[in-house]
Amino acid sequence: MKNSVLDRLKSQGSNLLAEVEAKEVLKEAGVQVNETLLAESREEAVSLGAKLGFPVVLKVVSRDVLHKTEAGGVRLNLAGPDQVGEAYDGIIASALEKYPGARIEGVSVQRMIGGGTEVIIGMTKDPQFGPMLMFGLGGILVEVLKDVSFRMVPITVADARDMISEIKGYPLLKGFRGSLPVNEDDLVEILIRLSDFIDQHPEIEEMDINPLFATASGIIAADARMVLNWKATAL
Amino acid sequence: MKPERTMSEKLDTFFHPRSIAVVGASGTPNTFGYLFMDYLIKAGYKGMLYPVNPKSEEILGFKSYPFLKDIPGDVDYVISCVGAGHVLEMIHQCPGRNVKGVHLFTARMRETGDQKGHDLEQHIVSEAGKLGLPLLGPNCMGLYYPREGISYAYDLPEKPGKVGGIFQSGGTSINFVRYAGVRGVGFSKVISYGNASGINESDLLEYLAGDDETGIIAIYIEGVRDGRRFFKTLREAAAVKPVIVLKGGKTGAGTRSTFSHTASIAGSSNTWEVLIRQCNAVMAADMDELVDLAVAFNYLPEITGKRAGVIGGSGGKVVLAADECEQAGLEVVPLPEDVRDLIRERAPELDNWLGNPVDFSIMAGAGLIPMELIEKMAKSSGIDILICNVTEENPFDDAFWAQLISFEINEYLKVFSAGLKPLVVTMANPVLGIADTGEWRWKTLLEKREILASEGIASFTSVRSAATSLSKLANYYLNRRMQHGGVK
Numbered sequence: 001m002k003n004s005v006l007d008r009l010k011s012q013g014s015n016l017l018a019e020v021e022a023k024e025v026l027k028e029a030g031v032q033v034n035e036t037l038l039a040e041s042r043e044e045a046v047s048l049g050a051k052l053g054f055p056v057v058l059k060v061v062s063r064d065v066l067h068k069t070e071a072g073g074v075r076l077n078l079a080g081p082d083q084v085g086e087a088y089d090g091i092i093a094s095a096l097e098k099y100p101g102a103r104i105e106g107v108s109v110q111r112m113i114g115g116g117t118e119v120i121i122g123m124t125k126d127p128q129f130g131p132m133l134m135f136g137l138g139g140i141l142v143e144v145l146k147d148v149s150f151r152m153v154p155i156t157v158a159d160a161r162d163m164i165s166e167i168k169g170y171p172l173l174k175g176f177r178g179s180l181p182v183n184e185d186d187l188v189e190i191l192i193r194l195s196d197f198i199d200q201h202p203e204i205e206e207m208d209i210n211p212l213f214a215t216a217s218g219i220i221a222a223d224a225r226m227v228l229n230w231k232a233t234a235l
Numbered sequence: 236m237k238p239e240r241t242m243s244e245k246l247d248t249f250f251h252p253r254s255i256a257v258v259g260a261s262g263t264p265n266t267f268g269y270l271f272m273d274y275l276i277k278a279g280y281k282g283m284l285y286p287v288n289p290k291s292e293e294i295l296g297f298k299s300y301p302f303l304k305d306i307p308g309d310v311d312y313v314i315s316c317v318g319a320g321h322v323l324e325m326i327h328q329c330p331g332r333n334v335k336g337v338h339l340f341t342a343r344m345r346e347t348g349d350q351k352g353h354d355l356e357q358h359i360v361s362e363a364g365k366l367g368l369p370l371l372g373p374n375c376m377g378l379y380y381p382r383e384g385i386s387y388a389y390d391l392p393e394k395p396g397k398v399g400g401i402f403q404s405g406g407t408s409i410n411f412v413r414y415a416g417v418r419g420v421g422f423s424k425v426i427s428y429g430n431a432s433g434i435n436e437s438d439l440l441e442y443l444a445g446d447d448e449t450g451i452i453a454i455y456i457e458g459v460r461d462g463r464r465f466f467k468t469l470r471e472a473a474a475v476k477p478v479i480v481l482k483g484g485k486t487g488a489g490t491r492s493t494f495s496h497t498a499s500i501a502g503s504s505n506t507w508e509v510l511i512r513q514c515n516a517v518m519a520a521d522m523d524e525l526v527d528l529a530v531a532f533n534y535l536p537e538i539t540g541k542r543a544g545v546i547g548g549s550g551g552k553v554v555l556a557a558d559e560c561e562q563a564g565l566e567v568v569p570l571p572e573d574v575r576d577l578i579r580e581r582a583p584e585l586d587n588w589l590g591n592p593v594d595f596s597i598m599a600g601a602g603l604i605p606m607e608l609i610e611k612m613a614k615s616s617g618i619d620i621l622i623c624n625v626t627e628e629n630p631f632d633d634a635f636w637a638q639l640i641s642f643e644i645n646e647y648l649k650v651f652s653a654g655l656k657p658l659v660v661t662m663a664n665p666v667l668g669i670a671d672t673g674e675w676r677w678k679t680l681l682e683k684r685e686i687l688a689s690e691g692i693a694s695f696t697s698v699r700s701a702a703t704s705l706s707k708l709a710n711y712y713l714n715r716r717m718q719h720g721g722v723k
Binding site for chain 1: 458462465466498506509510717718
């Protein structure tokens with residue numbers, strides 16, 4: 001099987017994939033991602049912002065910073081070069097303050113996505129039943145509200161539809177108070193693609209795609225992370 | 236060369252033995268070596284029965300043999316009651332007698348948590364595997380198969396039926412068979428499989444899913460040998476017949492440290508609920524519900540609607556009945572227009588008073604008797620199922636009390652036999668005091684329950700249990716229909 005990204009990561013012995021690498025894997029799984037580039041300096045961040053088009057989002061890239069938001073490592077909606085430059089310095093400073101001695105590779109730059117409903121798609125392994133896919137309302141409140149559904153991999157189209165309609169927040173996806181409804185068929189398609197990909201790749205141990213911006217016209221992953229285990233085999 | 240037989244084919248041969256040897260048989264009552272012989276005799280097993288014990292000439296009237304290998308002729312089925320230390324020797328004698336499978340009642344192996352027990356079990360399984368010998372257990376009661384007169388307890392129902400069972404615990408399986416049996420349920424094959432070291436839960440599920448004698452499968456399970464296979468097998472089985480699952484040990488999954496949000500949320504959710512839902516199996520919350528669901532699936536047709544018409548009782552009983560139905564997920568709909576038309580025509584004074592559930596007490600003296608109303612409800616397209624309560628609380632003296640109960644039951648039978656609508660009956664089955672056991676009113680109710688069962692009507696001991704079972708049953712058939720239709 002041809003799997004350039006995972007093969008490369010395997011040769012590098014990577015286990016914890018932060019945003020940039022995780023998104024490369026997602027692209028290979030057929031999930032649309034928000035193009036994300038790594039800036040290793042303030043100047044590079046500014047020029048990448050200009051290249052991608054403002055407004056942009058900056059996020060710290062470091063294997064030592066587990067909780068980016070809490071570490072002040074995420075800045076949204078940066079409208080121009082000055083704001084980007086300032087944000088770059090601010091992110092590095094506050095990440096180091098929260099995680100002294102953290103190895104920081106730089107800052108990721110991506111276009112700010114406007115609108116849409118934030119959802120999460122995740123995956124974890126149950127010790128008895130193997131990989132399970134999770135769907136729910138995303139964003140930073142996911143661990144508090146836990147409005148999610150689970151299914152064993154591999155899922156069917158009917159399973160994917162059940163996963164989506166099962167959550168309490170389902171009316172939000174159908175269009176709530178004038179907001180446009182999310183394209184459910186697109187969500188189903190992504191769930192199926194991920195299920196198939198996970199089924200073929202037992203080395204994927206855990207995954208969070210959060211947030212995934214779901215709109216009427218498309219669905220795009222804005223952040224992701226993954227855990228790989230190269231010793232894992234299919235159950 | 237003949238292709239290797241599938242496990243289901245091997246099990247089918249194993250479970251239809253022409254001869255059974257009880258190794259470790261005994262003439263001492265209430266030892267298991269005695270009981271397994273006696274269970275078979277009492278259940279009316281028709282094949283050859285060979286007790287095996289080097290110290291006996293004869294056990295329970297059957298000639299006894301010192302060892303398995305001494306039996307003249309083939310032995311299809313071996314029940315092992317010997318100590319763990321004697322099992323290997325017995326296994327090695329099996330090929331000589333052309334044995335089709337071994338049931339190890341023998342215990343004290345892996346389940347002890349002891350390394351020696353674990354290793355011995357592994358060794359036994361691997362030796363049996365080399366001989367291609369299906370191994371049931373260890374640490375289990377084996378097979379209850381009324382059609383073949385095979386049993387692992389006294390007084391289990393002799394009448395066969397269509398409920399099959401797969402039980403990790405033998406005692407639990409006996410309770411299940413007894414409790415569902417008194418409600419009129421009959422069984423195809425119930426298997427207590429214990430440690431699942433040879434034949435495991437997925438083998439048995441696959442077998443019963445393909446077994447023509449089994450229409451419904453009840454499972455009691457604590458843990459799985461192969462989770463991925465169980466997922467696949469459960470899904471396939473539930474697509475062809477109802478599979479009811481009672482999971483033991485739901486708590487204590489434990490938490491582990493995690494990197495992702497997904498894993499941390501998953502740690503606090505119940506994987507078994509996900510599994511059962513995804514496979515469209517039916518979750519039983521407890522033993523009572525496992526029995527109730529077996530009763531429901533045993534008697535009722537494919538119901539996919541949840542609009543309940545509830546009949547009988549008065550006052551608080553009727554109010555509670557409505558609450559319990561709604562909580563269980565049924566809809567207690569207002570009486571449909573065609574039913575209201577009859578009320579308006581015959582008892583206009585009740586038009587704004589009588590509703591669903593139907594309170595019999597307010598119909599006294601009206602121009603419409605309750606049973607006419609029930610028939611109309613049975614004919615109405617606005618109702619999917621009827622829940623008929625027996626008014627055992629009626630306040631009259633013994634003779635009139637009994638007359639009313641009989642009248643109700645007969646009317647329910649009449650409506651049922653007209654085949655207009657799926658119907659269940661609820662009848663109290665309270666915990667009685669010793670002084671009540673001679674009380675003929677309770678005896679009357681139990682007799683009525685027998686009549687209902689023999690006529691093919693499901694009876695429940697409360698509206699809550701009836702409603703819960705009906706709701707789960709409708710969900711099962713509804714989901715199955717949608718899956719088969721391919722639309723969602």
